Amino acid sequence: MLEVTRLTKAFGGFVAVNEVSFSVTEGEILGLLGPNGSGKSTTFNCIAGMLKPTAGSVKLAGEEIAGQTADTACRKGIGRTFQIPRPFRGLSLLENAVLAAHYGNGGHLSHDEAEAIARDALTLAQLPPEADAMVGGLGAAGLKKLELARALATRPKLLLADESLGGLDATEMRQAADMLKRIRDERGITIVWVEHIMGVLLSVVDRVVVLDHGAVIFEGTPREAQQDEKVAEVYLGPPETRAA
Structure with missing residues (x-):
C-alpha cells in the first residue's frame, strides 16, 4: 500500500x-x-x-x-488527522464531515451522497450524526474523534x-x-x-x-x-x- x-x-x-x-x-x-x-x-x-x-x-x-x-x-x-484539531467551529459536526467528503477520494458527489458518507464516518467515530450536533460541545476526546471522522469522510x-x-x-x-x-x-x-x-x-x-x-x-x-x-x-x- x-x-x-x-x-x-x-x-x-x-x-x-x-x-x-x-x-x-x-x-x-x-x-x-x-x-x-x-x-x-x-x-x-x-x-x-x-x-x-x-x-x-x-x-x-x-x-x-x-x-x-x-x-x-x-x-x-490518503486521509490524515492532525495533532491539534482545527475543525470549522461555526459548522455542525455533520457539516464538517460533509465538507471533507466533498474534497476526498472518489470524485464528484451530490450533496446527498456526501451527507450519507459523512453520517457514516461520524457514526464510525462514535459521534452523533444529527444535523444539530455542534462542535462547541466537544471536549478533547470529542475533537479527536471529529478529526478522525473528517479523515474517514474522505474515503481513504x-x-x-x-x-x-x-x-x-x-x-x-x-x-x-x-x-x-x-x-x-x-x-x-x-x-x-x-x-x-x-x-x-x-x-x-x-x-x-x-x-x-x-x-x-x-x-x-x-x-x-x-x-x-x-x-x-x-x-x-x-x-x-x-x-x-
Missing part, C-alpha cells in the same frame, strides 16, 4: 528526516514511533503532501506521489493518524486505540499511526518503526520493540542513568 524509500527532508542545514525507508502492506496497522523531535510528523507531512521531500520516494499502491500537493494526496486516497485507502492520544486520559487513550483497530478490521483501511506514547499503541499495531534524530533505529514487532536496547535508550536514556 505504501512504500517510503530513502525519504529525506532538510530545512536549510538541518536534516529533519534522513533517508527514512519503510513499507506498509494493505490492511496493516503500522506504528511510527519516536520521542519528540525524532522526525515522525515531518515524515507524515512528506507522505501527505504537506511538505515536499528534499529527496527520496513515496509510492502509494505503486504510484509515485512524493512532492504532490496535500489535496492531490487526499484525492488519491490509507489513514495517517497523527498523535491520536495526545491530551487524552488513560480510558480515552484505550478507546481511541480500539477505535483505530476497529476501523481497520471493519473497513479494511490501512493505517500508519504516529505516536510518541508507546504503551497503548503497542497493543494495537502489527509492526513498529522507531525514529530517532530523523533516522530509523528499529523496525519489527511490538514485542521486539519492547525488548530492543536502542528503543529503550531513546525513551528512557542510557542504562546507567535509569532508575533501578
Whole structure:
C-alpha cells in the first residue's frame, strides 16, 4: 500500500528526516514511533503532501506521489488527522464531515451522497450524526474523534493518524486505540499511526518503526520493540542513568 524509500527532508542545514525507508502492506496497522523531535510528523507531512521531500520516494499502491500537493494526496486516497484539531467551529459536526467528503477520494458527489458518507464516518467515530450536533460541545476526546471522522469522510485507502492520544486520559487513550483497530478490521483501511506514547499503541499495531534524530533505529514487532536496547535508550536514556 505504501512504500517510503530513502525519504529525506532538510530545512536549510538541518536534516529533519534522513533517508527514512519503510513499507506498509494493505490492511496493516503500522506504528511510527519516536520521542519528540525524532522526525515522525515531518515524515507524515512528506507522505501527505504537506511538505515536499528534499529527496527520496513515496509510492502509494505503486504510484509515485512524493512532492504532490496535500489535496492531490487526499484525492488519491490518503486521509490524515492532525495533532491539534482545527475543525470549522461555526459548522455542525455533520457539516464538517460533509465538507471533507466533498474534497476526498472518489470524485464528484451530490450533496446527498456526501451527507450519507459523512453520517457514516461520524457514526464510525462514535459521534452523533444529527444535523444539530455542534462542535462547541466537544471536549478533547470529542475533537479527536471529529478529526478522525473528517479523515474517514474522505474515503481513504490509507489513514495517517497523527498523535491520536495526545491530551487524552488513560480510558480515552484505550478507546481511541480500539477505535483505530476497529476501523481497520471493519473497513479494511490501512493505517500508519504516529505516536510518541508507546504503551497503548503497542497493543494495537502489527509492526513498529522507531525514529530517532530523523533516522530509523528499529523496525519489527511490538514485542521486539519492547525488548530492543536502542528503543529503550531513546525513551528512557542510557542504562546507567535509569532508575533501578
